[in-house]
Amino acid sequence: MDTQDAIIQALVSMADVLVEDFDVVDMLTGLTRKCVDLLGISAAGVMIADPSNVLHVIASSSEEMRVLELFELQSEQGPCLDAYHSGESVHHQMLLTSPATTWPLFTQAALDAGFHAVSALPLRLRDTTIGALNLFTTGRMPMDTGGAVVARAFADLATISIVQHRSTDQLQRINDQLSYALNSRILIEQAKGIIAERAKVDLQEAFNRLRRYTRNNNLRLTDVAAAAVAGTLDSTAWTPRATAPTPPLPRSGPSRPA
Amino acid sequence: MPGKDLEWAAAEIAENAGGLPQPGRVGEVCRDALHVTGAGLMLISGDGVQGSLCTTDPVSTLIEELQYSLGEGPCLDAYRQDQVVAEPDLSNPATSRWPAFTYAALRGGAHAVFSLPLKTGGLRLGSLDLYMDRPASLSVDQIADGIVLAGLAAGWVMAAQGATTPGALSDILTTGDFHLAVHNAAGMVSVQLGVPVREALLLLRGHAFAQGVALNTTAQDVITGRLRFG
Structure with a gap:
């Protein structure tokens, strides 16, 4: 060298x-x-x-x-x-x-x-x-x-x-927040695409429905978007009048053993 | 004198009475302090999220866009390998380590490319991207200054994000290009084909590459319905 x-x-x-x-x-x-x-x-x-x-x-x-x-x-x-x-x-x-x-x-x-x-x-x-x-x-x-x-x-x-x-904890925390914020933004965009395609609406309307579902069920937007991307989101999320109280993030099986 | 430039750059990137400088300013400061044709800052998160915080001109925009579309190039190498990457003459066929990137970058007007990891306190945040419009090497002091500047720019990113409510992205960073349309399109294609979003992203990338167009163009075609998969 x-x-x-x-x-x-x-x-x-x-x-x-x-x-x-x-x-x-x-x-x-x-x-x-x-x-x-x-x-x-x-x-x-x-x-x-x-x-x-x-x-x-x-x-x-x-x-x-x-x-x-x-x-x-x-x-x-x-x-x-x-x-x-x-x-x-x-x-x-x-x-x-x-x-x-x-x-x-x-x-x-x-x-x-x-x-x-x-x-x-x-x-x-x-x-x-x-x-x-x-x-x-x-x-x-x-x-x-x-x-x-x-x-x-x-x-x-x-x-x-x-x-x-800065303190190592502080730097690590800021970096985690940065990653979370970036990921969250991208998950939301992907979820908008999924809902737009499923419901045959444009991206703005898809976002409106995503937000409405999130609000009505008292959830976090990032969590709902992540569920949409993972394919575990209930179809009421993208049907026009998703106001009925539904279980937030339904799973495929029963939530507890019978 | 390099020392003076660096001092000037440090003052420009620092927080002042008006707050932190905007991304575009940070890019210009890096370009001017390092005496290169253009500069850009690429933010890469550990989860594979990639965004362009700023570019100083259309060629540096192209350099960052190509790397996003093609998944290869100097700033991805600098980030992944955690080292300084220098390619003083892209037209030299003996040194073509990024075949697709090199061809398109040369055609766009970049003849030498350099990239340095954007890091502070051991955390890697992305890359500082530099290019020259003619074949050229960077001197040791340019590289030394570049490493210092990349550290300053990483500190700037941290200062911006550190001043923001947890959960949100800093207003300063939100002006970056995070290729959101590509993610919209990936969501749509995943439904069209019944595949996971991650796979849809790869298919979009492959399609753009095969057509020789930017990934963003393919994404726009999907969004407007001109292009459908399945």
Whole structure:
């Protein structure tokens, strides 16, 4: 598999978070690993802000990376914090021990850990920045343009997964309601066709009869339509004056043993 | 710049003071952010219900309609196989995985087709359908943006349906084309032939394919009585 395929596969698998399994930490840990595998960098880490805007280290590709990120938070300086607070990316910065360096404490710690360059991307959707993705390299070569684009896509996808993540129950419930509503609509159209053909009337009249039968027998339209499609609906449903109280959904045999 | 486009797209698809955007707008945003000729959103429910939420132009309408009529094509594959489907040159005979679809799509003006699963939180809702009017590949960043956009569009579907009374279909989604006439016709044909509705649907599809017409055309013929089975 070439790099391009690997990247696409990684993006698809990130989008493929199973509902019952969704775990933000797992997803972000996977993200840091994919960054290291595919972007030609040495280490990656993610920080996420809590509701009071305090950043926390959530995932790291290695233990030394985690220690360095914790240090960044303690010393209150570093690229991840800058990306989070500004909402803008920090592009490949070489780490040099000069007096003019932006983050003196962080730079020293990063150099001690063997890193020479760093990038940071905000995890941002619309106006909300929820955290940042940190990318570190031990070499001095900057990430290529393609790598930077893919890093951006990784960060965007991670952000969407987190921001859009409702409770699994809630999502599943909405999806069930969507399926039910679509099915119901289609069953009703099929039932209209069945009644139109049986009663030799047009579709509008078939619908009127379906509704009238449903109302008169205090049933649900979807249930009556489903019975029509299943072939278990009483013929009074499509005869013109179906006002006599009839057993709602007659079955072929007796409803209880004699 | 792809990053900027994606940010723009995210803002366009988001709920704003006027509520959620209409399906047509979401389709246009996907088309413009991904720099393709046209885009469409296909909703597919686990029970085999299939509907077109929006298409940006007649060719993308044709692409979705063909897949409904023929039961094959890129967005069905993207949905069923849960992966990105890319066909950069439909006229290349070596890569014709959907013979009937390919022939008709090419004739209609689509030369490259792409489809991405529409999913959020692991739930698959359908596909985002893209096409180009000339042979073309999507770059890695276009695909990456496409995956992100498909996630945003899936979130939009969920937001729309989540704001609706249980049991009903969201007003925003109800403007989609759910091929209702085909279901009317299937009900009628099931009575004409004394077969289950599911089977009647297959017969209608087969008839449309044999006649080389859209399934909806065959359905209209049944409804108006021009065509009878049995």
